[in-house]
Amino acid sequence: QVFTFNTVEIKVQPSVKVKNGAPMSIVCHADISKSTDFQLKHNFTIFKDGKLVFMTVSDKGDAQYEISMARSSDTGEYECTVEAGGKTKSSNSLHVWVTGMTKPILTAEKKEVLEGEVVKLRCELPEEVPPLYFFFRKIKMNSTPKEKHVFEPYRNFSVVEFSVEEGDNILQFDCFGRRNVKLEFETSEHSNKTLVTVREPFIKPTLNAKPSSNITEGDRVQFECSTVVARMRDIEIILQKNKTILNSVRDEKLLKYSAIATLEDSGEYLCKVEQGRASKTTKLNVVVSELFPKPILAASMSKLDENKELTLSCSISGFRKANFSILRKNSNGDIWLKNSRNLTLRVNVNDTGSYICKAEVKGIVKESKPVRINVYAPVSKPTLSVVSGLPEVVLGKPLQLICRSVMGTPPITFTFYKGNEVKKTVINDTYATFLDENIRQNDKRGYKCDARNNHSSGVKTSNILNITVIEVEDGSETAFLCSVKEGSWPIRFRIFRKTDHEVLLFEKNENADRVLWRKAAMNRQDTGTYYCIASNRANVDVKSHPITISVILASWQKGVIAAFVLIPIAGAITLALWWFLCKKKKAKGPSLEMSGSALPTNLTSEKMTRQHNDGDYYSGSGYIEDSENHLKSTDESKGPDLESAEVEYTEVEVSTLDPHR
Numbered sequence: 001q002v003f004t005f006n007t008v009e010i011k012v013q014p015s016v017k018v019k020n021g022a023p024m025s026i027v028c029h030a031d032i033s034k035s036t037d038f039q040l041k042h043n044f045t046i047f048k049d050g051k052l053v054f055m056t057v058s059d060k061g062d063a064q065y066e067i068s069m070a071r072s073s074d075t076g077e078y079e080c081t082v083e084a085g086g087k088t089k090s091s092n093s094l095h096v097w098v099t100g101m102t103k104p105i106l107t108a109e110k111k112e113v114l115e116g117e118v119v120k121l122r123c124e125l126p127e128e129v130p131p132l133y134f135f136f137r138k139i140k141m142n143s144t145p146k147e148k149h150v151f152e153p154y155r156n157f158s159v160v161e162f163s164v165e166e167g168d169n170i171l172q173f174d175c176f177g178r179r180n181v182k183l184e185f186e187t188s189e190h191s192n193k194t195l196v197t198v199r200e201p202f203i204k205p206t207l208n209a210k211p212s213s214n215i216t217e218g219d220r221v222q223f224e225c226s227t228v229v230a231r232m233r234d235i236e237i238i239l240q241k242n243k244t245i246l247n248s249v250r251d252e253k254l255l256k257y258s259a260i261a262t263l264e265d266s267g268e269y270l271c272k273v274e275q276g277r278a279s280k281t282t283k284l285n286v287v288v289s290e291l292f293p294k295p296i297l298a299a300s301m302s303k304l305d306e307n308k309e310l311t312l313s314c315s316i317s318g319f320r321k322a323n324f325s326i327l328r329k330n331s332n333g334d335i336w337l338k339n340s341r342n343l344t345l346r347v348n349v350n351d352t353g354s355y356i357c358k359a360e361v362k363g364i365v366k367e368s369k370p371v372r373i374n375v376y377a378p379v380s381k382p383t384l385s386v387v388s389g390l391p392e393v394v395l396g397k398p399l400q401l402i403c404r405s406v407m408g409t410p411p412i413t414f415t416f417y418k419g420n421e422v423k424k425t426v427i428n429d430t431y432a433t434f435l436d437e438n439i440r441q442n443d444k445r446g447y448k449c450d451a452r453n454n455h456s457s458g459v460k461t462s463n464i465l466n467i468t469v470i471e472v473e474d475g476s477e478t479a480f481l482c483s484v485k486e487g488s489w490p491i492r493f494r495i496f497r498k499t500d501h502e503v504l505l506f507e508k509n510e511n512a513d514r515v516l517w518r519k520a521a522m523n524r525q526d527t528g529t530y531y532c533i534a535s536n537r538a539n540v541d542v543k544s545h546p547i548t549i550s551v552i553l554a555s556w557q558k559g560v561i562a563a564f565v566l567i568p569i570a571g572a573i574t575l576a577l578w579w580f581l582c583k584k585k586k587a588k589g590p591s592l593e594m595s596g597s598a599l600p601t602n603l604t605s606e607k608m609t610r611q612h613n614d615g616d617y618y619s620g621s622g623y624i625e626d627s628e629n630h631l632k633s634t635d636e637s638k639g640p641d642l643e644s645a646e647v648e649y650t651e652v653e654v655s656t657l658d659p660h661r
Helices: 555-586
Strands: 003-013 017-019 024-034 042-048 050-060 060-069 076-084 087-090 092-100 103-109 111-115 118-124 132-139 146-152 159-161 170-182 184-187 195-197 208-212 214-216 220-226 236-241 242-252 254-260 267-273 278-289 296-299 304-305 309-315 325-329 335-338 342-346 353-361 364-369 371-378 383-386 392-395 400-404 412-418 419-429 430-438 446-452 468-470 478-483 489-496 501-509 516-517 528-535 545-548 615-618 623-626
Touching: 003 076, 003 087, 003 103, 024 042, 024 076, 024 092, 042 060, 050 060, 103 170, 103 195, 118 132, 118 170, 132 159, 132 214, 146 159, 208 267, 208 278, 214 412, 220 236, 220 278, 236 254, 242 254, 296 353, 296 371, 296 555, 309 325, 383 446, 392 545, 400 412, 400 446, 412 430, 419 430, 468 545, 478 489, 501 516
Parallel strands: 017 092, 111 195, 214 278, 304 371, 392 468, 478 615
Antiparallel strands: 003 024, 024 060, 042 050, 042 076, 076 087, 076 092, 103 118, 118 159, 132 146, 132 170, 170 184, 170 195, 208 220, 220 254, 236 242, 236 267, 267 278, 296 309, 309 342, 325 335, 325 353, 353 364, 353 371, 383 400, 400 430, 412 419, 412 446, 478 516, 489 501, 489 528, 528 545, 615 623
16 A cells, blocks of 8 residues: 655635635645555644644545634634655645724723813724734814824734813714734724713803003003813913913912003913813903103214213103103113213213113103213323334344333224335234234334324324344354443353354453453354353353344355356357357358457456444343444455356446445
């Protein structure tokens, strides 16, 4: 008795999609081949979503699982397994969808509620299997239903609460369910409608304004808000304007509020009655007419000099009978000046500020717009000085100046001049600075500054500040003078140069208050900062102010450089000219010959001397004193003796230095 399973198949009748409530059969068929015709017992097992739902034994090759009324819970994956003679074979899985869901059942905890309370609802899908979605609706006459939804992963019912609001009278509620099948949503029909009746705990409040809602500034207005309540406990009445609470009462049916009306009292008022969650409101619009306009403060002048007379006048357009007062604005409270329409005073700079006037009629006080008064003290004559302290600067280095005016009401406008040229204008309180970034040889040395403000006295100008530009020519002699104003002799003088480190250049004891040291030939390596130190038997070192010296090229060095640059250029030009003339002569005919001789010329060399007018450097006294001929260049420059077949001589002209520089 040999047999084998060919296939095991599963199918559903009438189809894989069955309507909810219709009969459904799951059929399992085993196709078996046998060697002879013999009886064979078959054990049929049907699974749904991996769980056993049907089992039978038959000598036939078919088994049928009958469901008289299919429900959505019967939706799932079905599979059939057949065992016979020790052999087992299973079918492929088959998805069965029972379309349509059962109608949900909705119940309400109460059939009658008060405004402010809540309605508790329960919606159930008795024959459905979670996960499920539940949707609840609150239906009110002539309005869009309000909806809430809840996801229930583990149960087939859900509970929600709806609040009962003002204006809810007769409410209806219903619900429906939804489930997800194979990434598709299926929705049930709606449940029965449940009716809930709503009762008012109190009536809508009444709000009145006495004597009227149209009143005039200065009149007394009284607001009254009332309601009728079923239960007095926990009742509250609130009066508001622009969300600001004006008054409130508890456990009472009437609220009163009165005030003197002003223009600011115009607007919408709201009376609100609250009890528990219930709330009702009533609105009233109030119009307050103007009794008189805001006063206007006028000033004889808004900007004036100190010790001048200022008159302030307060007035009301088309209205004269009022109580006036004039005040000065202050952060700690306005300062009263006078109860009058007019105020006259002789001002000083402390009177600068903002002024207002107030007018009072029938208890209504109105304030004018502030008027700004500025009182100016004249600027004092400005002083111009160098920020570093000394009126000197090294050639090519920046110079920073500061202009100060000790007195004067700000803002002050400062103007800097170099010579007669305006270099910078600054508006500040008491001082301003100017940076001349690069001092050149031919710059004008006289600086000055102006200061002015809004005072009628006009512009004040500083004295002219002359700046000494420190420069030493390479190879020249430089004299350093170190002096003190007083001190017991003998005095020990030492002169130092500071670059990367300090170097002692000169030291001498003198029975005098000064010493002069001459350095025969300055070179570029001598550029640096110089200072001197003086001491005596008191063993107290006194250090002078530093002087920075820049060593520049000598005139003859500049001439030599210019000659070496210009001689090759001039030679090239002369050679080009000779070639051009030769070519021109040859072009006239073969009989012409070029002949010529060197023209004797004299190469004159002008000796250039420079008269210096540099200053001695007085370390102890704090200023630079002019002297003559301390530095003098005696070098003479001579052009090189150049000989060439094409170029005999070349002249180089070097302009002399300005002796005043």
